[in-house]
Every structure is written in structure tokens, then in C-alpha cells.
Amino acid sequence: MKNTSGDQISKIEVKDLNLWFDTKHVLKDVSIEIYEKEITAIIGPSGCGKSTFLRCLNRMNDLIPSTKIEGEILLDGKNVLANDIDPVDLRKDVGMVFQKPNPFPKSIYENIVFAPKIHGVEEVKKDPRTNKEKIVRRKPTKDELDQIVEKCLRRAALWDEVKDRLNKSAYDLSGGQQQRLCIARTMSIEPEVILFDEPCSALDPIATAKIEDLLVDLRKDYTVVIVTHNMQQAARVADRTAFFYMGDLVEYGPTKKLFEKPEKELTEQYLTGRMG
Numbered sequence: 001m002k003n004t005s006g007d008q009i010s011k012i013e014v015k016d017l018n019l020w021f022d023t024k025h026v027l028k029d030v031s032i033e034i035y036e037k038e039i040t041a042i043i044g045p046s047g048c049g050k051s052t053f054l055r056c057l058n059r060m061n062d063l064i065p066s067t068k069i070e071g072e073i074l075l076d077g078k079n080v081l082a083n084d085i086d087p088v089d090l091r092k093d094v095g096m097v098f099q100k101p102n103p104f105p106k107s108i109y110e111n112i113v114f115a116p117k118i119h120g121v122e123e124v125k126k127d128p129r130t131n132k133e134k135i136v137r138r139k140p141t142k143d144e145l146d147q148i149v150e151k152c153l154r155r156a157a158l159w160d161e162v163k164d165r166l167n168k169s170a171y172d173l174s175g176g177q178q179q180r181l182c183i184a185r186t187m188s189i190e191p192e193v194i195l196f197d198e199p200c201s202a203l204d205p206i207a208t209a210k211i212e213d214l215l216v217d218l219r220k221d222y223t224v225v226i227v228t229h230n231m232q233q234a235a236r237v238a239d240r241t242a243f244f245y246m247g248d249l250v251e252y253g254p255t256k257k258l259f260e261k262p263e264k265e266l267t268e269q270y271l272t273g274r275m276g
């Protein structure tokens with residue numbers, strides 16, 4: 001997506017982000033701009049801070065005691081690290097899919113409607129006194145829930161495989177189907193950004209290919225950030241790639257350029273497998 005000058009639109013702007021777990025300095029002065037409706041891949045050796053960085057974007061690290069974080073993460077210009085931001089609200093806008101598929105021990109249908117039932121659906125209502133329109137949240141109807149289920153499962157390319165067994169346990173699905181169900185579940189409350197933390201590491205190559213196709217398709221509607229160990233995966237799906245090393249963002253740019261003509265020696269060493 002481009003603005004009128006033809007530039008990409010920034011969705012998330014990270015400025016001088018530093019993070020410590022106790023005394024361990026895990027992210028060091030990370031500044032990066034993530035663009036709307038693109039796929040951004042985060043790569044780097046084990047322990048370099050990829051997942052920690054990703055988890056900053058929807059404040060999942062808040063759950064870890066003795067975490068200290070400094071800097072800014074602007075989502076559409078608003079600092080998500082500010083004290084007045086409710087992380088639960090933030091996670092409605094910034095959804096997350098984890099390494100291992102983690103459906104709830106419920107039916108396929110109940111997995112999808114779980115969050116919309118809690119958060120409700122939005123409705124535009126006119127205040128009769130002021131005649132002004134305002135958005136209210138209310139309990140969804142059964143019809144609305146059915147529609148959400150079909151829409152999300154279609155969007156996650158799972159509908160045809162499960163439409164006749166929506167009331168069966170999510171645990172009866174294969175690993176790849178469970179992961180697509182988790183993606184559908186994330187979409188049920190209409191996030192703008194979806195974070196993926198190594199979503200294919202527990203899947204076989206066929207299930208992985210389906211998730212990769214889905215990721216590319218999701219880019220039409222969502223801003224996607226994916227942590228991956230698999231460099232080929234980053235090369236296949238990502239518009240831009242960021243290379244992290246020991247908590248530093250070493251290099252960031254269009255994926256093709258980063259893979260074919262990296263600017264930094266460290267990036268080249270990592271990409272060519274010359275890093276110990």
C-alpha cells in the first residue's frame with residue numbers, strides 16, 4: 001500500500017528499543033519501521049532476540065517479571081508502551097500466532113467464536129438526544145457468530161476441510177489444520193497486525209507450504225511480522241527482512257536485496273552459513 005507520493009505507509013515505528021531480562025541486555029537500540037500490508041521477516045541465530053522483539057510489539061513480555069524496556073513502539077503513531085495502553089486492547093489490534101499450534105480444547109466453532117463472544121461486535125448507533133453516531137460493542141447474535149466462523153475459516157483456507165465438522169474437537173485436526181485454525185481464531189476479532197513466531201517449525205513441508213501461501217494472501221488485508229529460523233521461508237514470503245545478531249538489528253531492507261547483496265559482513269556470514 002502506498003500513499004499519494006508512492007511511498008510505503010509505516011504501520012509500526014520502533015525507536016531506540018532496549019530490553020533487559022534482569023541484567024541481561026537482550027535488545028539493543030533497535031529502530032525499525034514496519035510497513036503496512038507487507039510481510040516483514042525477522043531472522044538471525046538462536047538467542048539473538050527475534051522472539052523477544054516480536055513479543056514487544058503486542059507487549060507479551062509484560063508477562064515476564066523483571067523485564068525492563070525503554071524506547072518507543074508507535075502503532076499508527078501511538079506508543080504502545082505507554083502506561084495508559086491496555087495490553088489486552090492492544091492484542092485485539094495486534095494478534096499473535098505461536099510456534100506450536102495451540103487451539104483451545106473446544107470445538108472448531110467454539111475456537112473461532114471465543115474472542116468475539118468476550119469482546120462483542122461493534123455497532124454504529126445514533127444517540128437520539130445528540131443525533132451523533134457512536135460505536136458501541138454488544139453481544140453478537142448466533143447468525144453473526146456463524147458468519148464470523150465461516151468468514152475466518154475461509155480466510156484461513158480451512159473452511160472446505162472442516163465445514164461439515166464444526167462441532168468436532170479442534171484436537172481432531174492435523175497439526176497444519178490446527179495452525180490454520182489458530183490463524184482463523186486470531187482473525188476473529190479483526191486485528192490489523194498479525195505476529196507469527198516460527199509458525200511452521202512444528203509442521204511438515206506440505207503443511208508449511210499451505211501456511212506460506214496463506215501468509216502471502218493475508219498480506220492483502222494485514223500487516224504481517226514473522227520470526228523464522230528458515231531463511232528460505234523468509235526469502236519466499238517476506239517483502240522485507242531484518243537480520244538480528246546478539247540483540248542488535250544488523251541489517252534491514254527489501255528481502256531480495258538483503259539476500260543477494262547484503263551490505264554488512266555479518267549478514268553475509270550468516271546467510272552463507274559461515275557464522276559459528
Ligand SMILES: Nc1ncnc2c1ncn2[C@@H]1O[C@H](COP(=O)(O)OP(=O)(O)OP(=O)(O)O)[C@@H](O)[C@H]1O
Binds near residue numbers: 026044048
Ligand atoms: N523469560 C526470559 N527470561 C530470561 N531470559 C530470557 C527469557 N526469554 C528469553 N531470554 C533470553 O533472551 C535472549 C533472546 O531470546 P529470544 O527467545 O528472543 O531469542 P530468539 O532469537 O528468538 O531465539 P530462538 O531462535 O532460539 O527462538 C536469549 O539469550 C534468551 O535466553
